[in-house]
Amino acid sequence: MSNSYSVRNPRTGKVDYWITPPTPEQLNIQCSRLREAQIDWQHKGLEWRIEVLQAWKQALLSQKDDLIQALVADTGRWSVSVMEFDSLIFSIDRWCRLAPELLSVEEEKVTAIPFINMKNECVPYSLVGVISPWNFPLLLSAIDTIPALLAGCAVVVKPSEFTPRFIQPLSEAIASVPQLQHILAYFEGTGDTGAAL
Template sequence: MQKSKKAILSNPKKLTLALVNDTGRLIESRIEIESVINNIDRWCNLVPELLVNGEIKTTTIPFIQLKNKLIPDQLVGIISPWNFPLLLSLIDAIPSLIAGCAVIVKPSEIVPRFIQPLLETIATVPLLNDIFTYIEGAGETGANLIEYVDFICFTGRVATGKKLAESAAKNFIPASL
């Protein structure tokens, strides 16, 4: 993830311009990029503590012990809103990627201009090329995404979240809403 941070920092102007074209907000777009950078650092610093595999813990029952076995989901789907398109699409993607999951993001169709500059940035980090992408589309695209993922993350309207939760439950897909 630190390589993706360096890639973003190497040319933030194109991404900032795309975010401004999407949202009309210059200062907020700069803050959004800075927040993503800080989020990468935050999650990278938490990794040693969170991803401890094989740790044995005792319970209140003397002969029962618990052992961590971390297994990443193969594909995490993320559906994000329009208001902070970069930050809210990466807020779940960053920890998912660090945990070893592949990620596909479907951002709001209202703000699609930031996708191309971000994909160009991702392309400079070979490790991410095969495991991280964005798809464009309207609500139907997000609704169909649940058929292909092992875990779904959603940020947006309550009404849409309820539909997504119902669809996830029918497909036995864990969801973060």
């Protein structure tokens, strides 16, 4: 999997971009790090995670031009790429607004047996893997990522190898939010990378 993979530009038809998928060992190391960081991420609480995602939204807005240019190069679509970026920003705000209600702790309930009480509790997965398609590469890579992060999960994402150019500016936005960079990772890769995840 360590060989480069060529990517064709949909507007020109020419190969003008290459990705180098990580090895299975590199994936295992990174996934282990994400799982370790998830424990602290979960225990910091929902309000803190909302603040971090709002900081990520600001970082994304500062990378807007680069992200849209990368999406246009990946898909050949200008207006749809702008809409895709705007939809991502809206999605972050929407999930941050809904999360407190969706993740609220339920009151303990009395059952028919007097000495048995019942309480539901949401427990996040330590690591959620997202393998996303090519048609809306930015939005569809984040559509499950955002609620998973808010729920307290760490997330690893492998977008389609046909539309990888947006990963670099997106990763820069992630890296600019120190609290996020250890619990969210995007990997370039092929189908073999997704299978290894």
